Amino acid sequence: MTGAWRLLPLLRAALQRHRLRLLFTIASITVAFLLFGLLGAVRTALTAGVEIAGRDRLIATQKVSIIQPLPRAYLGRVRQISGVRTVSSLTWFGGIYQDPTKQLVVFAVDANYFDLYTKELLVDPLERSRWLADRTGALVGAGIAARYGWHVGDTVPLQSNIYRRRDGAPSWPVHILGLYHSDSVDTNQIFLHYEYFNESVSFGKDAIGWILIQVADPAMGPRIAAEVDATFANSNAETKTSSEKAVAQSFANQIGDIGKILDFVVTAVFFAMLLVTANTMAQSVRERTAEIAVLKTLGFTDASVLVLVLAESLLITGVGAALGLFLATATTSGLGAALRSFLPHFEIPARAYGIAVLYALGLGLAAGVLPARQAMRLEIVRALRAT
Amino acid sequence: MNGPLVEVVALCKEYRRGEEVVPVLAGLDLTIEAGDYVALMGPSGSGKSTLLNLLGGLDRPTSGAIRIGGEDIGALDSDALAAWRGRTIGFVFQLYNLLPVLTAEQNVELPLLLTDLDARERRRRARAALDLVGLGDRARHRPRELSGGQEQRVGIARAIVNDPMLLLCDEPTGDLDRKAGDQVLALFDALNREAGKTIVMVTHDPRAAARAKRILHLEKGVLLREEVQ
Ligand SMILES: Nc1ncnc2c1ncn2[C@@H]1O[C@H](COP(=O)(O)OP(=O)(O)O)[C@@H](O)[C@H]1O
Ligand SMILES: [Mg+2]
Numbered sequence: 001m002t003g004a005w006r007l008l009p010l011l012r013a014a015l016q017r018h019r020l021r022l023l024f025t026i027a028s029i030t031v032a033f034l035l036f037g038l039l040g041a042v043r044t045a046l047t048a049g050v051e052i053a054g055r056d057r058l059i060a061t062q063k064v065s066i067i068q069p070l071p072r073a074y075l076g077r078v079r080q081i082s083g084v085r086t087v088s089s090l091t092w093f094g095g096i097y098q099d100p101t102k103q104l105v106v107f108a109v110d111a112n113y114f115d116l117y118t119k120e121l122l123v124d125p126l127e128r129s130r131w132l133a134d135r136t137g138a139l140v141g142a143g144i145a146a147r148y149g150w151h152v153g154d155t156v157p158l159q160s161n162i163y164r165r166r167d168g169a170p171s172w173p174v175h176i177l178g179l180y181h182s183d184s185v186d187t188n189q190i191f192l193h194y195e196y197f198n199e200s201v202s203f204g205k206d207a208i209g210w211i212l213i214q215v216a217d218p219a220m221g222p223r224i225a226a227e228v229d230a231t232f233a234n235s236n237a238e239t240k241t242s243s244e245k246a247v248a249q250s251f252a253n254q255i256g257d258i259g260k261i262l263d264f265v266v267t268a269v270f271f272a273m274l275l276v277t278a279n280t281m282a283q284s285v286r287e288r289t290a291e292i293a294v295l296k297t298l299g300f301t302d303a304s305v306l307v308l309v310l311a312e313s314l315l316i317t318g319v320g321a322a323l324g325l326f327l328a329t330a331t332t333s334g335l336g337a338a339l340r341s342f343l344p345h346f347e348i349p350a351r352a353y354g355i356a357v358l359y360a361l362g363l364g365l366a367a368g369v370l371p372a373r374q375a376m377r378l379e380i381v382r383a384l385r386a387t
Numbered sequence: 388m389n390g391p392l393v394e395v396v397a398l399c400k401e402y403r404r405g406e407e408v409v410p411v412l413a414g415l416d417l418t419i420e421a422g423d424y425v426a427l428m429g430p431s432g433s434g435k436s437t438l439l440n441l442l443g444g445l446d447r448p449t450s451g452a453i454r455i456g457g458e459d460i461g462a463l464d465s466d467a468l469a470a471w472r473g474r475t476i477g478f479v480f481q482l483y484n485l486l487p488v489l490t491a492e493q494n495v496e497l498p499l500l501l502t503d504l505d506a507r508e509r510r511r512r513a514r515a516a517l518d519l520v521g522l523g524d525r526a527r528h529r530p531r532e533l534s535g536g537q538e539q540r541v542g543i544a545r546a547i548v549n550d551p552m553l554l555l556c557d558e559p560t561g562d563l564d565r566k567a568g569d570q571v572l573a574l575f576d577a578l579n580r581e582a583g584k585t586i587v588m589v590t591h592d593p594r595a596a597a598r599a600k601r602i603l604h605l606e607k608g609v610l611l612r613e614e615v616q
Contacts, residue, residue, distance in 0.1 A: 006500045009493065016488040294484045297445060298498045298545075299473020301466045381446045384480070385436075 007308050010295070014284065014312050022316065025280045029320025029363070030327065032273045033356060037328020039262045040352035041336070045345045046258070055218040056085075057116060058225050059247050060211035063238040067092075069207035070237050072198075075110075081227050083220040084213055088113045091209040093197065094162035095190060097148065104144070106158060106190040107209075108197035114139070116214050120185050127152065127178025135196045137177040141187030145179055152176055158190070166202040184345075213241070270359060273317075277367035281313050285371040292375050293383035306376040313368025314361065321360035325353065390457065392552065392585050393419035393442065398451035400437055400608075411437045413608040414451070419587065421552075424579040426596035427589045429605035435589040436557055438605065442587065443476045443555045444468045456552050473501045477546030479556035483538040485530040485545075491517060492526040495544045502549070516544035520574060536567025543574055547584070554578065556588040560595055572598055 015022055060078070062068035072089070079087045088110040095106025111132055114121055123131075123139060131137040140150065150156060157171035165172070174192060181187065198205060215224050225241035232239045242250075285292070292305055328348060336346045395417040402409045411434040419425055427435050440446045441453060444460050453460050456475065463471055485494045495513040504512070517523050520540040530538050539559060546554055556575070560568035572595055578584040579600075588599065596602050597616070604611040 009489075009496075009500065013486055013488045013493075290484060291486055294480075294486070295497070296469065297443075297472065297478050299469050299471075299501050301469045303466070379446075381440050384445075384484075 007304060007311065010308055011311055011315065014288070014308065015315070017284065017287065021280060021283070025276055025316055026320045026323070028276050029273050029317055030323040032269045033321045033324025033360070034327045034331070035269055035324075036266055036356060036359070037325050037348050037352065038331060039266060041328070041332040041346050041348045043259055043262060044347060044349050054116075054119075054214075054244055056215050056221070057244040058213040058215060058221060058228070058241050059244055060213065060225075060228050060239045060241040061209075063229075063240040066210070068237070069204065069209060070211060070239065072206040072208050074211060074232065074237075074239070075208070077231055078211055078213060078228055081224055081231070083216050083224050085216045086112060086115055086214040088116055088212045088214075089194060089208040089210065090212055091194060091197065091207075092162070093158075093192065094160045096159040096161055097156060100159075100161070103161070104158075104190060105186070105188055106160075106192065108192045108194040110194050113191065113212070114180075116212055120182055121180045122182060123178055123180045131177040134175055134177055135193055136173065136175045138174040138190055138192050139178045139180050140176055140190045142179045142181050143187035144190065145176070147188070150176055152178060158192075163197075163204060164202045165200050167200070172196070172200065211239070211241075270363065274363055274366055277313065277317060277363060278370070280316070281309065281368050281371040284312065285309060285375050288375075289378065289383045289386065292378055293380045296378070296380050297384075302376045305378070306372045309372035309375045310365065310368045313372070314364035317360045317364035317367065321356055321363075325356055391418040392421040392423070392456060393417065393587075394452075394454040395442070396452045396454075398438075398441065398453065399449045400434070400441060400446075401449050411608050412441075412448075415608065415610060417603070417610065419585065421585055422579070422583050423585055424575070424598075424600045425587045426599035426602045427587060427605060428591070428593075428596055428602060429611075431591075433605045434608045435605055439555050439557050439587065439589055442553070443478060444472050470501075473498060474549065475552050477549065477551035477554045479539070479542050479546045479554065479559045481558040481561045483530070483535075483542040483562075485538055485541055487530050490527050490529055491522060491533065491541045491544075494530070494541055495548050497545060498549045512548055513544075516548040517541070519547070520544045521570075534567065535563050536570055539563060539567070539571050540574065543571070543578075547578065547582075552585065554584050554586045554588075556586065558589050558591065560590065560592060568592070568595070 060070070060074075062070055069091075075087050075089060078084060090113065091108040093106040093108050095104035096102065097104055114123060114128060128139070131139050145151070148156075154176045155173050156176065158174050159171045172192070174190075180191075194208070211228075213224065213228070215221055221243050225243070228241040229239050295305060296302070325348075332346060332348055395415060398412050398415040398417075399410070400412040402411060415438070427438065429435050437446070441448055442455070444463070448461065458471065458475075460468060460471065485491075486497070489497075492510070492513045495516050496509050499509040499512060502509075514523065514526060517526055520543050522537060522540055522544065525533060525537060525541075530541070533541065543559075554575075559575075560571050563571060575586055575588065576598055579586050586599075588595070590596050600616055602614040602616070604613070
């Protein structure tokens, strides 16, 4: 077998033969890999919740529906269950600021809420203690603060599309006392004191949305969850308690169905690309029948002709894949910065690059194998006679 | 070297078309000495190209033996035969068969890609071969920028760049006008007389054949007669 480098001038020649067709073929493959990269980033963003969900946290919701409230009094009873370290609550406020068509993510939380998320929600200790000291205070995400130009010390009027104030005032003035940062969760949320919320609402008093439970040992999670649910069984607000991870997972499973559709789209696109590339290669070899016969006449072996055609095919898919991934990376890092506060993990997972390399190889080989075999088996005399 | 350059003994070639067997060469014997210049004539379909292809190891005989430079080429496997062709034979085709996207020089360089020569030396030799055929100034031209006669001279440069033992030419002037044909034939004369190249040339043209040292007449797969000039 002749050294493969000897084929380089021939490879160059093969690629020059039909530049426009080559360009179109590479462009199609580029688009396919761009799509592949972007969908990979979307999937990562949507399923990131599972990765960050704490193993030591449980969430108790109303059994019938997660939007039904629970009595606040439950918190004290949960606290008494053995193995429970911290209990907190989270209540959906339905926040609106200026534009009623834009739903903000605003929660009323217990004062100890941030103790449960020390790794995820990063707050300056001083700001946090100011928040603890001020009933009307709010800790807001850096993302939303930047979006609305809020600064620490500002007071902003928040309305709710669910609750009204008992005193008839149209909004809740909220005192921004600190920002939270995060590299794992959405930084567009706003956290108010439950106390402030509870004392001012016209209805729904002493009701909370979800109970958050931090357990002393993740191994106790299932036992404690069962015990919580048993405690409130046969009451008119039964609970359903699961690990945060399980909740995130069930959310991700719903997305998983979208993931399957994405997989299907990607598969279909790659299959189409296989046909496009295979067609290009078949045409390329067919046009070069005489040329290949001449190469063999000059002493090139059957194997080197096979390698030449496969190399051409692999080069096309390789260049297409590299361009597509480059564009996908550029897009996700550009878009990722813009989307950082909503979708903190809009990025192409490292694994996807590995998979893309395998796809490019597979595509190149699959598209090239038949034409390459045809070129390898081509009989000189027959091919020259045909021209 | 001892003995003749080409020795063909009882050469048979038949093609199969489905069930039907088409005999093309039927027990042909032939010897060609080194330095000879042989014209192969005969009616269309008489097996001239078939014989030439067998001599060049492009195809395999049905039976019989071909020894070239003492090498029994029937004994070589496909890769060895390819390598042998690259070293030993120079082919000139009727339709030139140049690679259209390559320049004249790159076309001539092709056979050298199979040698151990570095790029610089390959280029130098390709240039020398182009100079020899009088196309040193067309090195950067692509085939479609050349006339038929020039293309064929590039084809000849490609055939001789490896300094092969044997030049095999299948109707090399068949597609050329008289003037271009004469230039090509003059080149063969020079290659034979001055460089001592052994040439076997298939031709229909008696004027072309007249330049050879021997003329072989092939008909229905057998050598009818031979003229020595
Ligand atoms: N691959 C092939 N299959 C079947 N018949 C062939 C094949 N190649 C050549 N022949 C037949 O062999 C005969 C001789 O062909 P060829 O050597 O090309 O003749 P020439 O070059 O003298 O015109 C012709 O009848 C041709 O049809
Ligand atoms: Mg012929």
